[in-house]
Amino acid sequence: MIGAFLFAAILLYRGIELGRGIDTAVNALIPPPLSAEERKKAEEKSRREAQEAIAALSKITDYEAARWHPLHFKPAIDTASNEQCLACHQEVLTHKVRPRSPAGVEAAQSIAWYQTLDTYTGSQDTFHARHLTSDFAKQVMSLKCTFCHQGNDVREESPGASATAGPATFALRKVVNPTETCLLCHGRFPSEYMEGLEGPWHKLRENFESADVPNGCLVCHAEQFRTNRHKVNYLKADAIEKAAKSSSDVCFGCHGGRAWYRNTYPYPRHSWPGMDAANVPEWAKSRPTESRPEHLVGVK
Ligand code: HEC
Ligand code: HEC
Ligand code: HEC
Ligand code: HEC
Ligand code: HEC
Numbered sequence: 087m088i089g090a091f092l093f094a095a096i097l098l099y100r101g102i103e104l105g106r107g108i109d110t111a112v113n114a115l116i117p118p119p120l121s122a123e124e125r126k127k128a129e130e131k132s133r134r135e136a137q138e139a140i141a142a143l144s145k146i147t148d149y150e151a152a153r154w155h156p157l158h159f160k161p162a163i164d165t166a167s168n169e170q171c172l173a174c175h176q177e178v179l180t181h182k183v184r185p186r187s188p189a190g191v192e193a194a195q196s197i198a199w200y201q202t203l204d205t206y207t208g209s210q211d212t213f214h215a216r217h218l219t220s221d222f223a224k225q226v227m228s229l230k231c232t233f234c235h236q237g238n239d240v241r242e243e244s245p246g247a248s249a250t251a252g253p254a255t256f257a258l259r260k261v262v263n264p265t266e267t268c269l270l271c272h273g274r275f276p277s278e279y280m281e282g283l284e285g286p287w288h289k290l291r292e293n294f295e296s297a298d299v300p301n302g303c304l305v306c307h308a309e310q311f312r313t314n315r316h317k318v319n320y321l322k323a324d325a326i327e328k329a330a331k332s333s334s335d336v337c338f339g340c341h342g343g344r345a346w347y348r349n350t351y352p353y354p355r356h357s358w359p360g361m362d363a364a365n366v367p368e369w370a371k372s373r374p375t376e377s378r379p380e381h382l383v384g385v386k
Contacts, residue, residue: 136167143173163237168218171231178214200344204335226326226336233320234262273350275342279369280306287342291334301334314356318381354378 120128146152152174156162172179186192193210200206205222217229238261245254257263277283283290294302307313316323330336335343354374357363379385 136169140169140173143170146174158240159237163232163235166232168231171235178212179219181212183210183212200339203339203343204333205329205339225329226322227320228322229320234267236263238262269347269349269351271340272344272346273341274345274348275338276350279367280311282306287334287338295334300332301330301337303334303337304330307337310360312356312358314358317356317383318377319383319385320381 143155143157146155155174157166157170183193185194201210207221211220217223217227223229238256242251243259245251245256245258257265262268275287277285277287277290291302294305299305316326326336352373354377355370356375356377376382
């Protein structure tokens with residue numbers, strides 16, 4: 087009995103010692119904290135390196151070398167900054183749309199319905215400018231090239247084209263995967279998940295809005311439901327709430343107001359203060375409860 091006790095005590099002691107040994111080894115790996123001056127130097131160094139990387143890309147003049155540059159593909163594309171891509175692709179932001187189509191239709195005379203949203207400003211602009219440099223884009227989003235461009239396969243444009251091809255990870259003949267990008271902000275208004283709301287927002291909104299209440303969404307979403315939202319690295323959560331105080335078009339814009347799709351994105355369902363955790367609606371049972379890991383705030 088005493089023997090067994092002693093044996094256990096020795097084992098416990100050895101375990102603690104071993105643990106300490108590992109701690110010391112780990113501590114030796116963690117560098118000591120940097121002084122303010124060292125930190126400044128390190129930041130300058132990484133800024134200089136980034137500028138050098140961009141300058142090196144700008145010097146590539148061989149078309150094939152540029153076109154097949156490894157930065158286009160996995161794994162390098164995951165490390166690319168907007169500035170690196172723009173070293174060769176300035177034109178995606180500087181091109182302007184034609185003031186008039188070849189058939190003679192004036193751009194300014196053919197306004198689409200989403201251009202009537204309160205948030206829409208300026209004359210018609212290109213797709214890339216509307217997501218990266220328009221006033222509203224800069225106010226509420228911080229999209230990177232690589233949010234949409236994940237490194238498409240330029241050689242094989244059809245997924246699953248051969249028996250040995252792995253499971254399809256891209257959409258047919260598309261440079262980006264629309265169901266994991268566009269659909270997030272261009273789905274239909276998901277009223278079927280909102281108890282008490284039936285039908286499209288344009289029919290419902292006057293029941294919720296008045297001169298004093300310019301944003302009907304916030305009648306339910308300021309305090310009651312799904313208040314824990316937008317904490318992702320490509321959206322400016324606080325700026326969205328601030329802008330939304332004056333118009334529901336801010337919210338509706340990304341949740342039905344520019345719906346290029348008939349379906350809606352199955353958003354993660356984050357828990358919120360006051361949520362009834364015991365009664366999860368049927369539709370929500372399959373939903374994740376956190377945003378995708380690569381989109382969490384702090385992940386570059
Ligand atoms: C060194 C210059 C260079 C860099 C850096 C570069 N590209 Fe390119 N890219 C090219 C060239 C050249 C082409 C071919 C253009 C053509 O044929 O019209 C191309 C083609 C593309 C295409 C069209 C592909 C297709 O399938 O049609 C996309 C999209 C693209 N680049 C995105 C990016 C993104 C995103 C980045 C940053 C991660 C990037 N590029 C970085 C030079 C570059
Ligand atoms: C909101 C998503 C999104 C973002 C952000 C984005 N792109 Fe694109 N890009 C697209 C789509 C969609 C296309 C058209 C794809 C197709 O035709 O299949 C495209 C096309 C392109 C092309 C092909 C030429 C053209 O103009 O059609 C280039 C080059 C390109 N993007 C570069 C970039 C660069 C560089 C950035 C960052 C500064 C960027 N993109 C940011 C979605 C995006
Ligand atoms: C993170 C949200 C977000 C994502 C992802 C997104 N968009 Fe947008 N999109 C917006 C916003 C916001 C606007 C309005 C910008 C403005 O008013 O200046 C917009 C505007 C547009 C417009 C109107 C452009 C114009 O000139 O009026 C088109 C077309 C469009 N998006 C297509 C797409 C496509 C295709 C994708 C996927 C490749 C995509 N969007 C991904 C938020 C997004
Ligand atoms: C009458 C109250 C009410 C109004 C008004 C309302 N919502 Fe909702 N909304 C809800 C409820 C309830 C849910 C579901 C809560 C849950 O997860 O159980 C919800 C869920 C959502 C979701 C998540 C859907 C999903 O698939 O996870 C979005 C996005 C949303 N609302 C946007 C809006 C926008 C934008 C407006 C205004 C244009 C709006 N809501 C107006 C009550 C409302
Ligand atoms: C620029 C586009 C954009 C705007 C503006 C916007 N949303 Fe969203 N919303 C999104 C995206 C993208 C997600 C999914 C984010 C994620 O993956 O966590 C989302 C998620 C949500 C969710 C699900 C919350 C959760 O994680 O459980 C609700 C509810 C919602 N939005 C309501 C609103 C309301 C209300 C407003 C106005 C105050 C608004 N949205 C404005 C793009 C937008």
